[in-house]
Amino acid sequence: MSRANITLLISVGVLVLLVVGISLFGIRPLWGSLSLLQTERQQTAKELAELEARAETLGKLAKNEAEVRELGRRAVIYLPTTIASSPFVMDVAAIAGASGTNVPSMNFQDADPKKGPGGNVAEYPITLSADGNFDQLKTFLRSLEENLRFAAFSSVSISLLPEGLSLQLTGAIYSKPEEENPKDKSLSIDDSMKELLTGRKIFGAAVDAGGPGRPDPFVAF
Numbered sequence: 001m002s003r004a005n006i007t008l009l010i011s012v013g014v015l016v017l018l019v020v021g022i023s024l025f026g027i028r029p030l031w032g033s034l035s036l037l038q039t040e041r042q043q044t045a046k047e048l049a050e051l052e053a054r055a056e057t058l059g060k061l062a063k064n065e066a067e068v069r070e071l072g073r074r075a076v077i078y079l080p081t082t083i084a085s086s087p088f089v090m091d092v093a094a095i096a097g098a099s100g101t102n103v104p105s106m107n108f109q110d111a112d113p114k115k116g117p118g119g120n121v122a123e124y125p126i127t128l129s130a131d132g133n134f135d136q137l138k139t140f141l142r143s144l145e146e147n148l149r150f151a152a153f154s155s156v157s158i159s160l161l162p163e164g165l166s167l168q169l170t171g172a173i174y175s176k177p178e179e180e181n182p183k184d185k186s187l188s189i190d191d192s193m194k195e196l197l198t199g200r201k202i203f204g205a206a207v208d209a210g211g212p213g214r215p216d217p218f219v220a221f
Contacts, residue, residue, distance in 0.1 A: 054187060061187065071189065074197040077148050080175050083108075083124050088149055088173055090204030092128065095147065098203065099139035101132035101167075123172045126151075130167045137167045148200040150174055 061068050077087070085108055096103045109125040130140050137158070144151065153171030160166075 094203035095143040
């Protein structure tokens with residue numbers, strides 16, 4: 001092999017190595033970066049579409065701000081973030097007044113946190129009694145069921161009094177703390193929940209149970 005051919009082969013080899021080197025250390029990293037940028041672009045486009053959809057929903061909700069605020073207020077009454085025992089006592093007192101019954105006792109027990117489908121829910125067992133005639137107690141029970149504050153009663157018993165009847169109830173009220181980072185990002189209002197919140201009644205008027213300069217007497221419950 002002549003010296004010219006050897007030189008040519010060496011030159012070709014150097015060129016091949018140079019091309020391979022550029023591919024390995026230049027083009028391939030650039031290709032990887034391009035792929036990452038394309039993935040990031042797709043993700044950004046998806047997030048932008050979600051934000052645009054949320055902005056559109058917010059615009060629709062803003063047109064019904066009064067309704068949304070009222071539903072939010074009623075939702076907090078239905079399932080408050082704390083035990084909110086004093087408003088519940090006022091509800092029962094108002095129901096008793098409307099039905100003509102007397103409520104001689106109402107007892108709250110320690111909370112029993114329970115895990116539910118929607119997150120942590122605290123259950124507060126309660127017992128209460130009401131006195132009156134049959135129609136009055138029936139109205140009392142119906143009003144408890146229609147009351148906006150969610151309550152569940154597992155035991156109901158009636159006993160005779162010298163004048164009328166005595167109703168004993170055992171059940172619970174509930175609370176659910178606000179989640180710091182809620183997973184549900186939906187801004188829609190379910191029609192069935194709207195119907196539930198607007199269909200129930202508020203019996204007790206909002207009051208400051210503590211009064212000026214005095215502590216809330218129900219805070220221990």
